[in-house]
Amino acid sequence: MFQSDLGEEAQTTHLAVTIARFEEIPLLLHFSSLDLSQRILDAIAQEGYDTPTPIQAQAIPPALAGRDLLGCAQTGTGKTAAFALPILHRLSSAPVDKSRRGPVTPRALVLSPTRELANQIEGSFKVYGQYTKLRQTAIYGGVSQFHQVRHLQRGVDIIVATPGRLLDLMEQRLVDLRNIEIFVLDEADRMLDMGFIQPIRSIAKAMPAKRQTLLFSATMPRSIMHLADSLLHDPVKVSVAPVASTAALIEQSVYMAPREAKLPLLEHLLAKHGVERALIFTRTKFGADKLTRKLIHAGVKALAIHGNKAQNQRQRALESFRSGKSRVLVATDVAARGIDVDSITHVFNFDLPNDPEAYVHRIGRTGRAGATGIAISFCDGSERNHLRAIERLTGKRIEAMSVPEDVRSASRTTENRTDENRDGENRNGQKRSEGGGSSAKPKRSRSRSNNAEAPAQHQRRKKSSGGAPAFHGKKRNAAKPRAARRSDRRK
Numbered sequence: 001m002f003q004s005d006l007g008e009e010a011q012t013t014h015l016a017v018t019i020a021r022f023e024e025i026p027l028l029l030h031f032s033s034l035d036l037s038q039r040i041l042d043a044i045a046q047e048g049y050d051t052p053t054p055i056q057a058q059a060i061p062p063a064l065a066g067r068d069l070l071g072c073a074q075t076g077t078g079k080t081a082a083f084a085l086p087i088l089h090r091l092s093s094a095p096v097d098k099s100r101r102g103p104v105t106p107r108a109l110v111l112s113p114t115r116e117l118a119n120q121i122e123g124s125f126k127v128y129g130q131y132t133k134l135r136q137t138a139i140y141g142g143v144s145q146f147h148q149v150r151h152l153q154r155g156v157d158i159i160v161a162t163p164g165r166l167l168d169l170m171e172q173r174l175v176d177l178r179n180i181e182i183f184v185l186d187e188a189d190r191m192l193d194m195g196f197i198q199p200i201r202s203i204a205k206a207m208p209a210k211r212q213t214l215l216f217s218a219t220m221p222r223s224i225m226h227l228a229d230s231l232l233h234d235p236v237k238v239s240v241a242p243v244a245s246t247a248a249l250i251e252q253s254v255y256m257a258p259r260e261a262k263l264p265l266l267e268h269l270l271a272k273h274g275v276e277r278a279l280i281f282t283r284t285k286f287g288a289d290k291l292t293r294k295l296i297h298a299g300v301k302a303l304a305i306h307g308n309k310a311q312n313q314r315q316r317a318l319e320s321f322r323s324g325k326s327r328v329l330v331a332t333d334v335a336a337r338g339i340d341v342d343s344i345t346h347v348f349n350f351d352l353p354n355d356p357e358a359y360v361h362r363i364g365r366t367g368r369a370g371a372t373g374i375a376i377s378f379c380d381g382s383e384r385n386h387l388r389a390i391e392r393l394t395g396k397r398i399e400a401m402s403v404p405e406d407v408r409s410a411s412r413t414t415e416n417r418t419d420e421n422r423d424g425e426n427r428n429g430q431k432r433s434e435g436g437g438s439s440a441k442p443k444r445s446r447s448r449s450n451n452a453e454a455p456a457q458h459q460r461r462k463k464s465s466g467g468a469p470a471f472h473g474k475k476r477n478a479a480k481p482r483a484a485r486r487s488d489r490r491k
């Protein structure tokens, strides 16, 4: 049996369905068909795992065989076990050097971008390796190094670490990586986004060149391919992505909106739909900050999360979003991956991603655990190719909506544009307003029910701007010289 091809209708499982793009690997029906030791099989059986997930089915056999691996997978696909199980198997079945004296030195190192993830991974090692004699520890910043150093001095087989603190301990000569046999770089794209490239390179240099390296990343931009080239030797490439398996529960639509109409449109929709918890994606960190500032200025409680934010800032933003203190979180793709919030009602793609898989990851943040969700994208003239690529990948045409007339006319006034009609029409050349036409019925009923709880702040905006809620900022901008407005618009 082989995994489904790209674009095929995905089955609905809680774990994602595979796109076996790099290599076609048979699906394994049971863990017992993998060459894992009984102690590990017992531990995972206790966890209730019986069938390997697609990434596990693809990654475990070559990893057990000692091959380097380049894995395209994100959290939620079962990727932790995909690298943890072969590590535990290899370390526990390798002969112990009885002549060696002193505490155990680490033989496997997993680098993770954040301390939450490091803790999570270390917990998984503990569970999967409970019947082995292997010891593991997590090393990360933001806390005292005392207990971490004590663990290291007592001897550990596996270290799960964030790069900064590990490098710090290396500089103090408190950790020795000379016996590392297996190195895992997890969430590599997020690591690069957080500026960890130099620490990664320094850490890699401290390990033996002859080792097994496994690199996992949710996306494979050129920077990751470069890094993979320098770290991996003849890697096996495996890839899984959550394809529109949850899409049936996610109502998707796209507004063909000129760039300058995006902000007013977003404000309009945030108010109109009575959005309870919205995640808004921008392409860049700078864009995320800028949009957040503008939303706050318009009275929307918003926070930004991206790789340039400090760990505690990200933590605070997430907490505030999770608890409902701020109902809007503006994020970049990589930063959003650490977000584990269940009841996100809306995902907005303020910018369309140029990687179509990122779209699938983004909208998968809503409609979780069987709940329905709404994904609304904005597409300006320069993003049409991205939209086409997304539709090709998902095999679905996303319903096009036109920008509401009041948003368009206000946008026209403030921007004094002459070409707004170009994008004001949907891709069929028809003009259709929100909720108009039979296919938009669900939206209409949704917005009606949500209107009842339209946020007070929207009403406030309405009052002070004489009935045009969305255009506070723009109106002020209208007084600016044209060149200044143009530079404001630029990211």
Ligand code: AMP
Pocket: 048, 049, 050, 051, 052, 053, 056, 074, 075, 076, 077, 078, 079, 080, 081
């Ligand atoms: P991860 O992507 O590693 O964060 O895993 C996502 C979730 O899937 C975790 O809660 C794991 O416990 C769970 N999981 C991993 N592998 C399996 C499996 N083969 N069967 C069932 N659940 C799994």
